[in-house]
Amino acid sequence: MSIRIRAAVLAVTGLLVAGCTSAGGGAPSATPTTAPPRTTDAKPSDGAPAAPPLPASLTGQRPDWKRCAAPEGGERPGAEWRCATVKVPLDHAKPEGATIPIALIRKEAGRKGDRIGSLLFNFGGPGGSGVDILPQVAQDYDTLGTRYDLVGFDPRGVSRSSGVVCRSDAEHAAAEATVDLTPDSAAEEATYLKDNADFAAGCARRSAALLPHTTTTATARDLDLIRQVLGDAKLHYFGISYGTQLGGTYAHLFPKNVGRLVLDAVVDPTADTVGHARHQTIGFQRALDNYLKSNGEAPKAGSERIARLLRKLDRAPLTVGERKLTEGLALTGIAVTLYGQSNWPLLTEALADAEKGRGGALLELADYYNDRDAEGHYSTQSHSQRAISCADSSTRATAAEAKALIPEFRRLSPVFGAFLAWDTAGWCAEWPVKGERATPEASAPGAAPILVVGTTGDPATPYEGAEKMAKELGGGVGVLVTNEGEGHGAYGTSSCVTATVDAYLLSGKVPAYGKTCSSGAARSGA
Known part of the structure; x- marks a missing residue:
């Protein structure tokens, strides 16, 4: 039997581990800033301490983009792809201390005169390698690649970014x-x-x-450093599955730095471990x-x-x-x-x-x-x-x-x-370090509108999670888009969702809250 399943399935939210107000407001600026200001994360509403500011030795990095090497057992990405690494603090509470490398891959925008900036991707997992996955699925994002540099990365603890290894x-x-x-x-x-x-x-x-530093919070802070190193005033981001949790965490920590964010196949930010298991069972x-x-x-x-x-x-x-x-x-x-x-x-x-x-x-x-x-x-x-x-x-x-x-x-x-x-x-009963919290934080008051896309037949991140995420992000921030259909993720499979996301990312057009896509058609309303 020949298996032909979309490559992004390899980075799905963790099953089988050992297995509503109308969104308004102006669109983010489409003009990239080559020297963005240094920023620290906002003080989270959950009372967690903000990280200290990052030193200029980190925010002033300039990636050395080179031809990518072939992954183990795989083919070398095409010549249009370039790879680099950036340094991030091992512990964001000690930004002057030890650092770890974060691997990046980039394909530059096709129309440089109309370039908006960088569009970073996280395809889920957690644990999926963006450096490996993005070139495999890039054809799905050709339209976005006309005006964005398409950028994938391996989050901390993943593959080329000091990947965690546990057994042979x-x-x-x-x-x-x-x-x-x-x-x-x-x-x-x-x-x-x-x-x-x-x-x-x-x-x-x-x-x-x-191990103590592989939290989504730490990766969200890495994202903001990557944003600065790439020269973007705002973060433009496409998160799928676990990538939606990362995107929601980023918006919570850095609401003023949110550019155009898309969250597709959404993890419920209000569910704990048992709640996620119950949701996935359903x-x-x-x-x-x-x-x-x-x-x-x-x-x-x-x-x-x-x-x-x-x-x-x-x-x-x-x-x-x-x-x-x-x-x-x-x-x-x-x-x-x-x-x-x-x-x-x-x-x-x-x-x-x-x-x-x-x-x-x-x-x-x-x-x-x-x-x-x-x-x-x-x-x-x-x-x-x-x-x-x-x-x-x-x-x-x-x-x-x-x-x-x-x-x-x-x-x-x-x-x-x-x-x-x-x-x-x-799963975590014998884990050697304590977990950060029972549920992630996603409230993002003051952030620009964020698209939250849920599919009614999604098995791994059921539709109800998108509703919860839109609510958690806050009125005027989380903009719910419903895809009536099957599968884990709607972009590239629903023409209506794809057009809606493209209009938002390329033109800043924010749909009405509750827009519904069904069989290629769409209707608005909560």
């Missing part, structure tokens, strides 16, 4: 083969919890100095129901059919060459196809094969999500994802608390419920 490929493969992600016995539960503890210990051994089941209905199958019956297959794999994994298709890997393969409606035929084929005893298709899909290549090499995205998520979140569920969630979560989804209930426990 062999350790990763062994965990996939032996750890039951929905433990049914005391022995399986002990193995599950020990694996999570071992993962955390591996991170502490290999990346101890960085969201993935909703997407699965829509898939089943599209095939003429009743959602309840179809879900039970898939749940039976998973239970069968839990008892007896399918042999695929020298590997096994476990329940957890099958669940991963099912979930990845729900990120876009165009991928649903892959799910139909893979499920049919698995029901006939052939697990190769679902395993290939799981490998795609887990970023495992044919030689058994895994990327470190899952390492970075956990480091960032656990540094952010102060909630630490116990095994007993996770088990107490299972009946509710199974009612919400017979397919995904048990996994996502258990996921609340193992």
